Amino acid sequence: MQRVTLTLDDALLAAVDAHAERHGYANRSEAVRDALRRALAAAAEPAAEPERCCATLSYVYEHEKRELSRRLARVQHGHHDLAVASLHVHLDHDTCLEVAVLRGPTEAVRRLADAVTTQRGVRFGHLHMLPAAEDEAATVADNGGHPHPAKG
Incomplete structure (x- = not known):
């Protein structure tokens, strides 16, 4: 697994943290990985x-x-x-x-x-x-x- 550094503004980071807590993710990384998978799947060409x-x-x-x-x-x-x-x-x-x-x-x-x-x-x-x-x-x-x- 690769480690990636992201720069997020405070409001976006707060939204990620709220999403992670609401859905029971163990950490931000899991929440961001799932969000990226969903976004990539939604954007995929048929x-x-x-x-x-x-x-x-x-x-x-x-x-x-x-x-x-x-x-x-x-x-x-x-x-x-x-x-x-x-x-x-x-x-x-x-x-x-x-x-x-x-x-x-x-x-x-x-x-x-x-x-x-x-x-x-x-x-x-x-x-x-x-x-x-x-x-x-x-x-x-x-x-x-x-x-x-x-x-x-």
Whole structure:
């Protein structure tokens, strides 16, 4: 690991310290490293994205909107190979929150997220992607498509 010296104005340093304390970082370095990783990932060109990812797709929608539940189910069934798990919560009489845990090719995960969040009646949507384990693709292939590690 390299040691780097940064010069920050007092207000920015106070904000870093407050962020580190609020999120429970052991020190400033950990907080700054995470902030840099997030900033670099957000600024990455699509070509720099990993080939495979793990992701959560969270969205809030009006469950009574005409045919929306059926349309959402159709979209998700069309991408069943990406779905790991999902959570459905009734927020109030008219509104539901769903969180889907996804895993697969990054571009396919992004297409699924776009297909869900652009449906009429979906109020808010957010896709949070993380790179998949580097050896995941090899492990899946070695186990006949089953995603658990081989017993050794």
